[in-house]
Amino acid sequence: MATEVLMPALSPTMEEGTLAKWLVKEGDEVASGDIIAEIETDKATMEFEAVDEGIIGKILVEEGTEGVKVNTPIAVLIEEGESADDIAAPAAAQADTDAPETADAPVEAKAAAQPITPVAPTETDIPEGTEMRATTVREALRDAMAEEMRADDTVFLMGEEVAEYQGAYKISQGLLDEFGAKRVIDTPITEHGFTGLATGAAMGGLKPIVEFMTFNFAMQAIDHIINTAAKTRYMSGGQMSCPIVFRGANGAAARVAAQHSQDYAAWYAQIPGLHVAMPYSASDAKGLLKTAIRDENPVVFLENELLYGQSFDVPVMDDYTVPFGKARIWREGNDLTIVSFGIGMKYALEAADALAEDGISAEVIDLRTLRPLDYDTVLNSVMKTNRCITVEEGWPVASIGNHISATIMERAFDYLDAPVINLTGKDVPMPYAANLEKLALVTTKEVIDAAKAVTYR
Amino acid sequence: MAARKSAPKKSAKSNTSKEELLGFYREMLLIRRFEEKAGQLYGMGLIGGFCHLYIGQEAVVVGLEAAAKDGDKRLTSYRDHGHMLACGMDPKGVMAELTGREGGYSKGKGGSMHMFSTEKHFYGGHGIVGAQVPIGTGLAFADKYLENGGVTFTYFGDGAANQGQVYESFNMASLWQLPVIYVVENNQYAMGTSLQRSSSTPDIYTRGEAFGIPGEAVDGMDVLAVKEAGLRATEHCRSGNGPYILEMKTYRYRGHSMSDPAKYRTREEVQKIREERDAIEHVRDLILQGKHASEDELKAIDKEIKGIVNDAAEFSKNSPEPALEELWTDIYA
Numbered sequence: 001m002a003t004e005v006l007m008p009a010l011s012p013t014m015e016e017g018t019l020a021k022w023l024v025k026e027g028d029e030v031a032s033g034d035i036i037a038e039i040e041t042d043k044a045t046m047e048f049e050a051v052d053e054g055i056i057g058k059i060l061v062e063e064g065t066e067g068v069k070v071n072t073p074i075a076v077l078i079e080e081g082e083s084a085d086d087i088a089a090p091a092a093a094q095a096d097t098d099a100p101e102t103a104d105a106p107v108e109a110k111a112a113a114q115p116i117t118p119v120a121p122t123e124t125d126i127p128e129g130t131e132m133r134a135t136t137v138r139e140a141l142r143d144a145m146a147e148e149m150r151a152d153d154t155v156f157l158m159g160e161e162v163a164e165y166q167g168a169y170k171i172s173q174g175l176l177d178e179f180g181a182k183r184v185i186d187t188p189i190t191e192h193g194f195t196g197l198a199t200g201a202a203m204g205g206l207k208p209i210v211e212f213m214t215f216n217f218a219m220q221a222i223d224h225i226i227n228t229a230a231k232t233r234y235m236s237g238g239q240m241s242c243p244i245v246f247r248g249a250n251g252a253a254a255r256v257a258a259q260h261s262q263d264y265a266a267w268y269a270q271i272p273g274l275h276v277a278m279p280y281s282a283s284d285a286k287g288l289l290k291t292a293i294r295d296e297n298p299v300v301f302l303e304n305e306l307l308y309g310q311s312f313d314v315p316v317m318d319d320y321t322v323p324f325g326k327a328r329i330w331r332e333g334n335d336l337t338i339v340s341f342g343i344g345m346k347y348a349l350e351a352a353d354a355l356a357e358d359g360i361s362a363e364v365i366d367l368r369t370l371r372p373l374d375y376d377t378v379l380n381s382v383m384k385t386n387r388c389i390t391v392e393e394g395w396p397v398a399s400i401g402n403h404i405s406a407t408i409m410e411r412a413f414d415y416l417d418a419p420v421i422n423l424t425g426k427d428v429p430m431p432y433a434a435n436l437e438k439l440a441l442v443t444t445k446e447v448i449d450a451a452k453a454v455t456y457r
Numbered sequence: 458m459a460a461r462k463s464a465p466k467k468s469a470k471s472n473t474s475k476e477e478l479l480g481f482y483r484e485m486l487l488i489r490r491f492e493e494k495a496g497q498l499y500g501m502g503l504i505g506g507f508c509h510l511y512i513g514q515e516a517v518v519v520g521l522e523a524a525a526k527d528g529d530k531r532l533t534s535y536r537d538h539g540h541m542l543a544c545g546m547d548p549k550g551v552m553a554e555l556t557g558r559e560g561g562y563s564k565g566k567g568g569s570m571h572m573f574s575t576e577k578h579f580y581g582g583h584g585i586v587g588a589q590v591p592i593g594t595g596l597a598f599a600d601k602y603l604e605n606g607g608v609t610f611t612y613f614g615d616g617a618a619n620q621g622q623v624y625e626s627f628n629m630a631s632l633w634q635l636p637v638i639y640v641v642e643n644n645q646y647a648m649g650t651s652l653q654r655s656s657s658t659p660d661i662y663t664r665g666e667a668f669g670i671p672g673e674a675v676d677g678m679d680v681l682a683v684k685e686a687g688l689r690a691t692e693h694c695r696s697g698n699g700p701y702i703l704e705m706k707t708y709r710y711r712g713h714s715m716s717d718p719a720k721y722r723t724r725e726e727v728q729k730i731r732e733e734r735d736a737i738e739h740v741r742d743l744i745l746q747g748k749h750a751s752e753d754e755l756k757a758i759d760k761e762i763k764g765i766v767n768d769a770a771e772f773s774k775n776s777p778e779p780a781l782e783e784l785w786t787d788i789y790a
Binding site: 187188190194197198199201237239240243272273275295296 | 530561562563564565566567571572573574575580581582583584585588590591592593594595596597598599600602603621622625626628629632786787788789790
């Protein structure tokens with residue numbers, strides 16, 4: 001019986017990839033475990049093995065094809081005596097109906113395809129007529145590091161797999177080639193140690209960028225981030241400086257379960273002495289990271305794996321920076337304010353689109369940095385709309401949303417026409433099962449429902 | 458690169474100059490008198506919180522500072538007053554920090570365990586046991602990166618020697634050949650837990666063997682032996698050979714902190730070491746035996762030191778508390 005060979009998902013967040021090379025041709029016999037193709041994901045090139053044995057009856061996707069969606073049939077495996085022509089068409093049709101069930105990662109694949117443009121950007125520091133280029137968050141982060149490393153010899157990058165592997169999530173791609181092993185340093189797997197070491201190097205006159213493969217692993221090192229990096233300036237009466245950036249993937253990725261899916265935004269935002277940035281778009285990722293590297297203070301820079309491959313317009317400028325403590329209004333509106341940051345912005349913006357269709361005009365604010373936090377932009381908006389909901393992926397207890405609610409209550413209580421609603425991840429460790437994981441995360445529908453609740457619709 | 462044990466022994470006396478011996482005597486005495494005064498001020502309620510005295514261990518920092526060059530860095534744990542005095546920080550500024558006053562090195566905001574001097578390359582004063590070890594390794598990383606020829610003296614105790622981050626640091630320091638000297642001040646007790654009850658091996662200097670880091674045991678009560686070992690270590694580091702471990706066998710006479718019940722060792726044990734191995738008495742004997750100074754001359758030094766310490770205490774009492782606005786400063790650049 002003929003079997004389809006489907007485009008594999010080779011990482012938890014992979015939605016599509018390039019079929020780089022076929023290592024077999026039609027008519028070849030393959031056994032289970034034989035390498036039949038090379039597939040390029042956004043992170044790496046990987047070898048793809050046959051799972052079944054048979055004869056390659058037909059190759060459906062030519063080598064060199066980019067953007068092949070996961071679960072698309074790429075070849076047909078037949079048994080001896082069968083013909084591939086008979087089964088190719090129905091096989092493809094069947095795969096289409098399967099796809100939505102098996103490939104429902106939290107980020108919809110379509111979002112990756114086209115650049116997202118802010119509806120009402122408040123940025124005024126981009127000169128009119130500046131060229132905008134579609135750039136992924138991944139490229140934007142790499143560009144920011146490369147530009148700052150070119151400008152300042154004391155800036156270096158350190159972390160697990162940042163050099164020869166080119167970054168576990170390919171953020172540091174190409175940096176080793178340009179800057180060499182002195183400045184792009186693979187560390188042993190030793191978070192506690194290398195975080196302390198980099199913090200010491202910052203005190204010794206360098207400007208380290210520490211990449212955590214994910215922030216979950218930074219819990220091994222959190223003593224140095226908080227007790228050493230954040231507090232030393234104060235404890236030394238202002239004598240000591242610790243200019244260091246701790247960056248890496250934060251929050252839930254896809255199906256990586258409890259120990260690899262935690263949002264640390266609220267944790268770090270609580271610490272005086274730290275700056276905390278959590279960008280959503282590629283332009284903010286670039287502009288904020290450049291600001292972070294130049295900052296004389298320690299910065300925790302929280303990225304999101306699901307956003308790495310997303311494209312946004314980034315201004316083509318020699319030196320594009322985004323200041324800390326300045327929120328961005330992505331969409332202006334009159335009926336309610338939606339405050340979010342990081343990947344929460346995805347749900348906020350999707351909800352705002354849907355709400356507009358129902359005649360509800362939502363103002364959407366991306367905080368961009370959590371410390372310093374742009375209270376004024378939030379408060380001014382709430383004074384206009386009189387209603388507010390907050391959206392984040394972290395846990396509900398002592399969340400960023402809680403803090404914003406308290407601030408609004410203290411400083412704009414009389415303007416409120418409805419209680420502020422905080423949308424957060426659920427109060428559970430992240431489950432593995434796909435359906436439960438979906439349930440644990442905040443959803444666009446929850447944002448829409450909350451918006452309707454505060455507007456009494 | 459095997460660790461080698463230089464059995465505790467009194468150092469050769471012949472090749473040490475009169476000036477050097479008298480210098481050691483003054484510096485060690487300054488630390489001891491300073492710490493005694495700090496203990497008194499603590500008892501009077503002028504110093505609060507935790508206060509860890511260095512009495513008994515003076516030869517370690519004084520000997521190693523004699524092996525350091527300008528630009529070398531040093532950092533240690535919370536038992537840090539001696540290190541600060543030995544590297545030339547002003548006793549007034551240190552004492553005023555202990556009393557939490559504006560004239561303190563951290564403007565009163567750091568306290569006993571958290572003091573720094575960028576001028577003297579003293580990088581703390583760290584309150585978390587063992588945390589200074591990767592930080593010191595990072596300072597050495599910066600020295601190597603900047604190619605400035607500096608060496609970092611990273612001090613930690615026998616208690617900290619059981620922290621995982623120490624070995625994470627050893628691994629990276631050896632892997633990257635960083636110019637760092639790990640100085641283990643083995644005073645026999647991690648708070649109240651003796652080495653025998655906390656360490657699977659009696660010697661800490663051998664713990665670098667797995668990483669290819671040479672180490673040696675040193676009589677930490679003999680300032681001359683300490684200096685000689687320090688010169689071997691700095692030579693090793695400055696020649697680009699990577700890290701080095703010095704385990705200083707020393708002893709603390711006072712409690713872990715001011716609130717130590719002293720139930721874990723006998724009074725006789727402390728007394729015996731004070732009588733037989735005291736570092737200051739040792740140098741005093743060398744001076745007198747070598748006829749480098751008379752009893753009267755040493756008394757004059759004692760008096761001078763007492764004056765310095767009394768001035769520091771007066772300064773620390775009279776310096777005002779930090780202005781209330783200081784609560785909000787020095788958090789960000």
